[in-house]
Amino acid sequence: MRPAGPLFHGFAVVSVSAWLLLAAGWLLLRGRLPARPLLLVGRAMLRRRHRAVLADLQPELGRCFVARVGAGVPSDADIGSRLVVLEDGVPLPHAHAAHDDIRRLGGGRYSHWGDNVYFATRDDSDPRTNGRRYTVEER
Amino acid sequence: MSSGAASPDHVVGPHPLLPLLRCPACGGELRRDEDVLRCDCGAGHPIVRGVPRFVPDDAYVGSFSFEWNTHDRTQLDSARGDTMSRDTLHEKTGLDAAQLRGRLVLDAGAGTGRFSEVMADMGARVVGVDLSLAVEAAHRNLRHRGDVLIAQADIGRLPFGPETFDVIVSIGVLHHTPDTRRHFEALVPLLKRGGTIAIWVYPDEGDYRIRNQWIPWTNKIPPRLFYEWCRWFVPFLHRRRGSRLQGLAARLFPYSQQGYGLENDILDVFDGYSPRYHGIHSPAEVIGWFEAAGLVDVREAGPVRTSVRGRRP
Numbered sequence: 001m002r003p004a005g006p007l008f009h010g011f012a013v014v015s016v017s018a019w020l021l022l023a024a025g026w027l028l029l030r031g032r033l034p035a036r037p038l039l040l041v042g043r044a045m046l047r048r049r050h051r052a053v054l055a056d057l058q059p060e061l062g063r064c065f066v067a068r069v070g071a072g073v074p075s076d077a078d079i080g081s082r083l084v085v086l087e088d089g090v091p092l093p094h095a096h097a098a099h100d101d102i103r104r105l106g107g108g109r110y111s112h113w114g115d116n117v118y119f120a121t122r123d124d125s126d127p128r129t130n131g132r133r134y135t136v137e138e139r
Numbered sequence: 140m141s142s143g144a145a146s147p148d149h150v151v152g153p154h155p156l157l158p159l160l161r162c163p164a165c166g167g168e169l170r171r172d173e174d175v176l177r178c179d180c181g182a183g184h185p186i187v188r189g190v191p192r193f194v195p196d197d198a199y200v201g202s203f204s205f206e207w208n209t210h211d212r213t214q215l216d217s218a219r220g221d222t223m224s225r226d227t228l229h230e231k232t233g234l235d236a237a238q239l240r241g242r243l244v245l246d247a248g249a250g251t252g253r254f255s256e257v258m259a260d261m262g263a264r265v266v267g268v269d270l271s272l273a274v275e276a277a278h279r280n281l282r283h284r285g286d287v288l289i290a291q292a293d294i295g296r297l298p299f300g301p302e303t304f305d306v307i308v309s310i311g312v313l314h315h316t317p318d319t320r321r322h323f324e325a326l327v328p329l330l331k332r333g334g335t336i337a338i339w340v341y342p343d344e345g346d347y348r349i350r351n352q353w354i355p356w357t358n359k360i361p362p363r364l365f366y367e368w369c370r371w372f373v374p375f376l377h378r379r380r381g382s383r384l385q386g387l388a389a390r391l392f393p394y395s396q397q398g399y400g401l402e403n404d405i406l407d408v409f410d411g412y413s414p415r416y417h418g419i420h421s422p423a424e425v426i427g428w429f430e431a432a433g434l435v436d437v438r439e440a441g442p443v444r445t446s447v448r449g450r451r452p
């Protein structure tokens with residue numbers, strides 16, 4: 001097949017996008033597409049970026065600890081998280097980690113999932129007793 | 140024109156699997172008369188560009204004619220140099236070389252022939268059929284092989300006698316017909332007693348459900364135009380991985396990030412949203428069809444949802 005020229009490409013991008021936006025509007029109005037992701041994005045754009053100190057840290061499994069972030073901050077369970085976990089102000093190295101990896105491998109892996117953040121400290125020490133401060137902030 | 144007995148261009152020469160073909164109108168044997176396969180009932184089936192044709196055109200699968208001639212080698216293991224299709228075959232059917240060696244296999248809805256190639260490499264003899272002009276791509280890919288024959292035919296009206304095949308596979312095909320169950324049932328009589336049939340159809344869940352809502356809108360777009368859009372859309376979002384926009388798009392318009400390269404993801408988005416028919420089914424429903432068709436040892440074939448296999452007693 002011959003590659004399309006730039007004119008046809010541009011026409012395809014504009015016309016199909018317009019058609020699909022129309023379709024998206026109709027499907028959302030009829031409740032055939034989930035509106036929640038859209039609401040979350042809208043809210044995330046209007047709201048101030050979330051910043052908080054993590055309190056009430058609970059051991060989960062293996063090297064993993066869990067703390068509540070709170071509802072309304074988009075996580076990887078919905079439209080994707082932009083949350084960074086900081087240890088004494090320094091970001092932990094691995095965001096969006098698989099929970100199994102956090103438990104088994106630790107090493108500063110974390111995941112923002114639903115209303116909670118699951119994380120392992122950088123040196124796998126216990127965050128409740130190692131004397132460091134854990135904060136989260138949306139980037 | 141080359142010679143070489145195995146080339147389907149020279150089915151005269153003759154392709155070893157050609158005698159399997161029967162008249163879909165009456166079931167009679169076919170005689171080769173130049174570039175036509177003739178039956179005593181008067182029906183004639185032409186061989187065009189090396190491929191026996193049992194349908195007048197590509198009916199409701201024009202999107203696939205376009206898709207598989209545009210991406211004729213994107214998923215072909217021999218062209219990729221990896222085992223993408225071999226692994227997919229195993230995940231969706233549970234079949235491996237030990238179960239395929241020496242067997243006669245029907246690949247129903249063969250597309251570019253990627254699974255036909257993999258199964259022939261495992262020692263099977265394979266007939267690949269497809270309703271679309273994908274057969275031309277499959278023929279280009281596999282014409283050098285005497286262990287694979289490609290034909291253009293409709294699963295609802297296949298050119299084979301009853302109890303012909305040891306194994307029948309149909310991966311990602313039957314939900315693109317107007318009636319998934321009826322087309323599955325059309326395959327069962329072609330299976331020998333003791334033979335195995337394995338299919339995978341779209342599950343009735345998650346992203347497939349969302350896609351199903353889009354289909355009436357996306358499949359109205361001319362294939363060439365929609366394909367060009369996919370070539371923009373997929374790289375656009377890949378570059379924005381982790382952004383709000385990408386997160387939102389992935390939820391509202393699920394698209395591929397399969398990890399087999401950008402071309403494969405573009406192909407897969409086109410593949411998912413362009414077909415005329417897009418059925419979704421639960422594993423329990425599909426298992427029910429197998430049991431009602433009199434198959435035994437019916438079970439989910441592997442880790443992928445709605446992949447089911449069974450045996451003819």
Ligand SMILES: C[S@@+](CC[C@H](N)C(=O)[O-])C[C@H]1O[C@@H](n2cnc3c(N)ncnc32)[C@H](O)[C@@H]1O
Pocket residue numbers: 200203204207214247248249250251252253254268269270271273292293294295309310311312313315316322410
């Ligand atoms: C998504 S493709 C899958 C191709 C191949 N099995 C693969 O996975 O690479 C579905 C194929 O089914 C074919 N198909 C749909 N309806 C068919 C029918 N009634 N008879 C034969 N082939 C059909 C289409 O033409 C298309 O090539």
Ligand SMILES: [Zn+2]
Pocket residue numbers: 162163164165166167178179180181182
């Ligand atoms: Zn006949």
